[in-house]
Amino acid sequence: MHQQSIETIEEELAIFIRRVTSFSSHRKLGNLDRAAYLLMHRISKEVPTGVKILAEQLQLDISTVSRQAAALEQKGYVSKLPDPQDGRSYSLQLTELGLTEMAEYKRVRSNKLKELLQDWSDEDAENFAQLLHKFNRSICPK
């Protein structure tokens, strides 16, 4: 197979995680942290849903997502609507304010990234985007 590539990827992944973690959490960008951003991002992509489904998608414990969601609701970034069909359930949706915050966070992060990748060719950037996307789907258990 492609053993050499596998080993390179394995090695670079370990470094990559460190770099990306440093990139996303070192610098507090605005009012959001990475976990909050990711959760809001999921909520924005999803048909309105509750913490259980979101936790599965994020591969996090329900309790973790419950707390994150509570924090976001507290800040007014998401609203939690009771499900009329099921008294146990809620559906989470972004508020206007939430959307604004998310866009701002994304903007700042993207600018940082653009700076770091300024000497990359369009082609490499496109390929990397596509392969990273593919990789994320490959390691998703679903």
Add this chain to the structure above:
Amino acid sequence: MHQQSIETIEEELAIFIRRVTSFSSHRKLGNLDRAAYLLMHRISKEVPTGVKILAEQLQLDISTVSRQAAALEQKGYVSKLPDPQDGRSYSLQLTELGLTEMAEYKRVRSNKLKELLQDWSDEDAENFAQLLHKFNRSICPK
């Protein structure tokens, strides 16, 4: 540089961290965790050096690396030699046992990875390896 690629990478980076964090903490591979592996990896690549330099390279706080190094020394995976030129400094080196453990960890990780990427083409794997490498160097502060 295409804005679209940047935004895709930005988005996928957030997802990536979540996936990988979940992946590597759910399944404990042997006696090492990811942080320990990465530190040992750095030590193995570097001319013998102390925690300060290693912390810079890993973009971690010195105190964090100091603790990680102490743990590795405790387990007998690295040895900490006092610098004869400077009484404040030490140089860290892998022991035989450390090398063995690292190789084993790498083997297990590579196998997992191979499994996950089994339906990837050689070409994609090679490109991904190369771009990851490039990305890691681009985002490196030094």
Add this chain to the structure above:
DNA sequence: CTAAAATAGTTGTATAATGAAAGTATGATA
């Protein structure tokens, strides 16, 4: 139709990784 089981979510507790700040010992410099 009710009692038991399952489900969605919250809250309490424990753990682990980390950074900041304080502490220690050594070396460099004015």
Add this chain to the structure above:
DNA sequence: TATCATACTTTCATTATACAACTATTTTAG
């Protein structure tokens, strides 16, 4: 020599997380 800088360690607080216990509903079995 006295002060400042450096390499490292240790203490402390924070944060993200999982797990377990709990509440309140809904579903299911008898």
